[in-house]
Amino acid sequence: MSELQYSIKYIAQILKGKAFLPNPNVCIENLLTDSRTLVSPAKSLFFAFSAKRNGHEFISHAYQNGVRNFVISDENYVEKYEEANFIVVDDVLKALQNIASFHRAQFNLQVVGITGSNGKTIVKEWLYQLLTADFNIVRSPKSFNSQIGVPLSVWQIAEVHSLGIFEAGISTSGEMQALAAVIHPTIGILTNIGEAHAAGFESKRHKLKEKLKLFEEVELFIYAPEYTSTLEISELPGKKKFSWSTKEPADLHIQHIETKKEESYIEASYQGAQISCTIPFTDKAALENAIICWATLLALDYSPAEASIRLDRLTGVNMRLALINGIENCSIIDDSYSADISSLAIALDFLNLQNQHPKRTLILSDLYETGKRTKDLYTEIAALLQQKKVDHLIGIGPDISAFANLFKLEASFYQNTQEFIRNWQALHFNNETILIKGARKFEFERISKLLTLKIHDTVLEINLNALAENLQFYRSKLKPGVKTMAMVKAFSYGSGSFEIANLLQYQKVDYLAVAYADEGIALRRGGISLPIMVMSPEPSAFEALVKYRLEPELYDVNILKSFINFLPDEKAGFKVHIKLDTGMHRLGFGKEELPELINLLLGTEKLKIESIFTHLVASDQAKHDDYTMSQILAFSTAYQEITTRLKYFPLKHVLNTSGITRWQDAQMDMVRIGIGLYGFDNALPANKGLQAVAVLKTTVTQVKNINAGETVGYGRLGNMPKGGSIATVKIGYADGYSRKFGNGVGKMLINGQLVPTIGSICMDMCMLDVTGIKVNIGDEVVVFNHQHTIVDLAEQIDTIPYEILTNVSQRVKRVYFFE
Ligand SMILES: *Cc1c(COP(=O)(O)O)cnc(C)c1O
Numbered sequence: 001m002s003e004l005q006y007s008i009k010y011i012a013q014i015l016k017g018k019a020f021l022p023n024p025n026v027c028i029e030n031l032l033t034d035s036r037t038l039v040s041p042a043k044s045l046f047f048a049f050s051a052k053r054n055g056h057e058f059i060s061h062a063y064q065n066g067v068r069n070f071v072i073s074d075e076n077y078v079e080k081y082e083e084a085n086f087i088v089v090d091d092v093l094k095a096l097q098n099i100a101s102f103h104r105a106q107f108n109l110q111v112v113g114i115t116g117s118n119g120k121t122i123v124k125e126w127l128y129q130l131l132t133a134d135f136n137i138v139r140s141p142k143s144f145n146s147q148i149g150v151p152l153s154v155w156q157i158a159e160v161h162s163l164g165i166f167e168a169g170i171s172t173s174g175e176m177q178a179l180a181a182v183i184h185p186t187i188g189i190l191t192n193i194g195e196a197h198a199a200g201f202e203s204k205r206h207k208l209k210e211k212l213k214l215f216e217e218v219e220l221f222i223y224a225p226e227y228t229s230t231l232e233i234s235e236l237p238g239k240k241k242f243s244w245s246t247k248e249p250a251d252l253h254i255q256h257i258e259t260k261k262e263e264s265y266i267e268a269s270y271q272g273a274q275i276s277c278t279i280p281f282t283d284k285a286a287l288e289n290a291i292i293c294w295a296t297l298l299a300l301d302y303s304p305a306e307a308s309i310r311l312d313r314l315t316g317v318n319m320r321l322a323l324i325n326g327i328e329n330c331s332i333i334d335d336s337y338s339a340d341i342s343s344l345a346i347a348l349d350f351l352n353l354q355n356q357h358p359k360r361t362l363i364l365s366d367l368y369e370t371g372k373r374t375k376d377l378y379t380e381i382a383a384l385l386q387q388k389k390v391d392h393l394i395g396i397g398p399d400i401s402a403f404a405n406l407f408k409l410e411a412s413f414y415q416n417t418q419e420f421i422r423n424w425q426a427l428h429f430n431n432e433t434i435l436i437k438g439a440r441k442f443e444f445e446r447i448s449k450l451l452t453l454k455i456h457d458t459v460l461e462i463n464l465n466a467l468a469e470n471l472q473f474y475r476s477k478l479k480p481g482v483k484t485m486a487m488v489k490a491f492s493y494g495s496g497s498f499e500i501a502n503l504l505q506y507q508k509v510d511y512l513a514v515a516y517a518d519e520g521i522a523l524r525r526g527g528i529s530l531p532i533m534v535m536s537p538e539p540s541a542f543e544a545l546v547k548y549r550l551e552p553e554l555y556d557v558n559i560l561k562s563f564i565n566f567l568p569d570e571k572a573g574f575k576v577h578i579k580l581d582t583g584m585h586r587l588g589f590g591k592e593e594l595p596e597l598i599n600l601l602l603g604t605e606k607l608k609i610e611s612i613f614t615h616l617v618a619s620d621q622a623k624h625d626d627y628t629m630s631q632i633l634a635f636s637t638a639y640q641e642i643t644t645r646l647k648y649f650p651l652k653h654v655l656n657t658s659g660i661t662r663w664q665d666a667q668m669d670m671v672r673i674g675i676g677l678y679g680f681d682n683a684l685p686a687n688k689g690l691q692a693v694a695v696l697k698t699t700v701t702q703v704k705n706i707n708a709g710e711t712v713g714y715g716r717l718g719n720m721p722k723g724g725s726i727a728t729v730k731i732g733y734a735d736g737y738s739r740k741f742g743n744g745v746g747k748m749l750i751n752g753q754l755v756p757t758i759g760s761i762c763m764d765m766c767m768l769d770v771t772g773i774k775v776n777i778g779d780e781v782v783v784f785n786h787q788h789t790i791v792d793l794a795e796q797i798d799t800i801p802y803e804i805l806t807n808v809s810q811r812v813k814r815v816y817f818f819e
Pocket of ligand 1: 487
């Protein structure tokens with residue numbers, strides 16, 4: 001059968017949209033919802049969602065990048081772009097879902113649909129590992145399980161595929177019908193139903209019923225009765241059902257689980273016999289996910305013996321890219337897990353947004369299961385590399401090597417990973433960003449080990465997606481046209497330097513602000529081109545300010561005069577910012593200094609005032625609202641006084657994070673967002689709506705038994721009257737873990753359990769009381785994360801989250817994750 005082809009005209013018919021098609025025969029291959037993840041523009045159809053941040057604004061970005069086909073809801077755009085094809089519909093999201101569900105209906109393959117509260121992505125990836133020997137599988141990239149992600153996933157189905165595995169996630173009622181129509185599963189898996197995320201549903205039963213709408217037409221339904229107990233069995237979907245349980249009789253009845261050091265042995269009864277398997281994981285979530293996969297294999301008629309062999313070979317799933325320091329002043333982006341074209345596009349975007357090194361290198365293996373002809377695939381990849389500005393390609397594998405002549409950039413090829421490892425020294429990597437991306441079987445983790453610096457056991461993990469979402473959370477509260485200045489002082493509140501700034505630049509914030517010129521210089525050297533405000537410009541740094549195009553904040557007459565005097569006479573219009581003191585009483589021109597300020601400004605051509613601002617002292621506290629109000633008023637009056645004389649209007653801004661949350665009417669021209677980016681806002685109860693960005697982790701170095709009456713640590717302060725056991729972990733006050741956490745004040749999570757410190761905190765280490773808990777050398781220890789939060793730590797030692805975060809010392813390695 002020939003490949004399916006969709007002309008834009010055909011798509012317009014399917015969508016029943018109003019069509020404006022100057023080129024009706026263009027053939028569409030890709031559906032696009034984010035103009036920044038563009039692969040081949042000429043064959044892409046862009047869906048402009050108005051609900052998303054200015055979806056229609058992205059049209060111009062997409063157009064500039066060569067996209068000529070659009071689905072929109074606002075007909076006004078049609079006349080703005082003459083040679084482009086437009087389909088106008090009422091609901092752009094519905095249109096995306098409709099075209100995907102039409103596409104799905106053209107194929108007659110088995111499709112596994114997965115939903116549930118947790119584990120969807122892992123179960124999907126593991127089923128892929130378990131079944132890939134027997135099927136040509138198409139699956140959701142990463143955790144594409146939303147109203148947008150599902151249609152994009154299903155659109156990938158092609159003739160070559162014999163099995164689809166797609167996940168679906170919903171957050172409120174009414175969403176699942178749409179996804180069911182797109183996925184149209186023949187086999188359904190319900191992973192579990194958690195207590196969490198119940199917000200969009202009336203009750204647990206209601207949530208379950210909504211999720212099960214995915215499975216209304218499945219032939220086979222795989223589930224655990226404990227999660228469906230609010231429904232009668234007759235209300236469950238599936239002509240055939242397969243149940244598993246650890247608690248009650250079921251088709252697969254788990255009877256015994258034994259966890260060893262690195263694996264778990266599971267016994268169960270199945271069809272009247274005892275069967276078993278071993279999985280190379282020990283944590284609770286992995287066990288449940290593995291049992292679901294086991295049940296699925298058996299339900300698909302694999303023999304218990306075969307299922308057991310396959311489960312033993314499961315490997316961990318890491319869907320995140322990690323940005324780590326590498327050898328020879330390189331940055332390494334490690335993405336050695338997945339290798340398909342859509343995740344390649346995402347990884348290349350992430351590579352592209354790194355500006356800290358002059359050169360961008362990609363190490364790429366052969367790609368599989370893309371449903372495209374090999375030549376087309378590598379042609380597309382070659383175009384993608386050009387578009388994403390890759391400088392050097394290292395291709396590993398017979399397929400990519402065979403198409404070497406398609407790549408018009410510096411390139412080297414190797415038949416396999418071994419050959420690369422034998423020869424890599426000759427490549428002399430130096431001062432470059434290197435993306436490592438390969439299909440599972442190429443074992444690129446061996447390459448990443450060679451190229452990365454060994455990471456000290458204590459690391460601060462930064463989730464860049466969470467940071468981007470926090471930014472988005474605040475932006476969604478801004479009135480149109482209000483600019484954002486991101487505060488990245490003190491190494492972005494402890495979380496990084498150019499790594500954070502690169503992301504903020506990519507997310508198009510308008511300004512960055514740092515405390516000292518040095519921090520600004522580091523950002524410029526890291527390739528950051530955004531305007532940067534420096535809040536404490538010292539006269540000794542004036543020269544650097546000019547050289548690196550850094551914009552000083554001028555806060556009193558002295559500094560203003562010395563900066564004017566410093567600038568050479570021929571210099572005109574150097575950008576500066578004026579800070580007014582309206583009640584903070586830290587830095588800033590007071591009311592009485594305004595006349596002199598104005599005279600000085602009028603007396604020079606050397607300066608251009610970019611912005612005038614003040615800082616609120618208690619924007620988060622209702623009891624000080626009158627005071628805040630008076631600050632805002634005083635600021636507005638002073639701004640007016642200055643600008644009437646100045647005759648132009650610099651940006652006007654007052655709000656910090658909590659100000660954005662509580663003082664909507666004072667957004668003015670710009671807001672300055674700091675701690676909110678990192679997931680905290682005093683004005684939001686329990687930081688609702690924000691995501692934790694940082695996780696601080698360390699490891700257990702030693703475990704000891706302590707006899708009754710012995711003491712632990714310096715000064716014999718750690719008493720163990722009854723004896724017990726302790727774990728020594730590799731974090732101390734020199735890493736930023738304050739001595740105040742000693743003697744039981746602080747707590748850490750080991751294997752999911754909260755345990756107290758014992759004895760004093762040492763410089764590089766501290767001890768935890770782990771009496772009665774199973775702990776091994778090398779176990780991971782969480783100092784803070786989304787469960788045991790920085791807010792908890794701040795309360796323990798009576799400080800604020802800002803201090804906990806910025807205290808994490810620079811010797812603790814930062815690793816950045818991006819999905
Ligand atoms: C640090 C700082 C901010 C950001 O404050 P957050 O409370 O972290 O949002 C804003 N403005 C100025 C002048 C600052 O120094």
